Amino acid sequence: MVGNWRRELARFAPELRVLVHHGAGRARQEFAALAREYDVVISTYALLHRDEAELSRVPWSALVLDEAQNIKNAATKAAQTARTLPADWRGAHRHPGRESPGRPVEHLPVPHSRLSRLGRGVPPPLRPADRAGARRRGD
Numbered sequence: 001m002v003g004n005w006r007r008e009l010a011r012f013a014p015e016l017r018v019l020v021h022h023g024a025g026r027a028r029q030e031f032a033a034l035a036r037e038y039d040v041v042i043s044t045y046a047l048l049h050r051d052e053a054e055l056s057r058v059p060w061s062a063l064v065l066d067e068a069q070n071i072k073n074a075a076t077k078a079a080q081t082a083r084t085l086p087a088d089w090r091g092a093h094r095h096p097g098r099e100s101p102g103r104p105v106e107h108l109p110v111p112h113s114r115l116s117r118l119g120r121g122v123p124p125p126l127r128p129a130d131r132a133g134a135r136r137r138g139d
Contacts, residue, residue, distance in 0.1 A: 001044070001066060001067060002020060002022050002042050002043070002044060005042050005066070006018060006020060006042060009040060009042075016039040016040050017037070017038045017039045017040070018038060018039070018040045018041075018042060019034065019035060019037075019038040019040070019041045019042070020041075020042050020043075021035075021041055021042065021043040021047065021051070022042070022043055022044055022047065026047075026051075027054075028051070028054055031051070031054040031055075031057070031058070032054065032057035032058050035058045036058070041058075043055075045065075045067070045070045045071075045078045046078075048077070048078040048081040048082060049077035049078055049080075049081045052081045052084075055081070055085055056084065056085060056086065058085075058086070059086050060085060060086060060087040060088070061087070061088050061089065062087060062088065062089045062090070062091070063082070063085055063087035063089070063090045063091070064090075064091045064092070064093070065082060065090075065091070065092040065093070066092075066093050067093070068092035068093055071092065
């Protein structure tokens with residue numbers, strides 16, 4: 001998924017500065033300072049818990065988790081870490097039946113129950129009238 005997101009961002013938002021935090025050569029000691037220089041940081045669920053100290057030092061404006069089935073079990077270390085990272089906004093996306101891997105987050109609806117697993121920073125669910133208005137505006 002890391003490579004796919006990097007390619008999608010390069011294709012659809014080439015102006016964004018993207019840091020890939022992955023692999024043995026990833027930044028550890030200087031990660032917080034380095035992450036602040038980028039618009040987007042892409043990482044993996046495996047590193048959520050492993051690099052929790054480094055990830056927690058960044059005041060994230062948004063935390064978006066793709067393949068959210070990886071945090072379905074709230075007792076896992078990845079899910080616990082995802083809930084504790086400092087973020088102003090949180091979102092999660094699960095590919096139903098995995099028939100649509102790689103589709104951007106905005107292309108599929110995200111059940112509020114899945115978002116609420118992430119804890120603070122989760123907006124309240126939209127009422128049906130709000131959802132219809134958002135669709136008309138293209139939100």
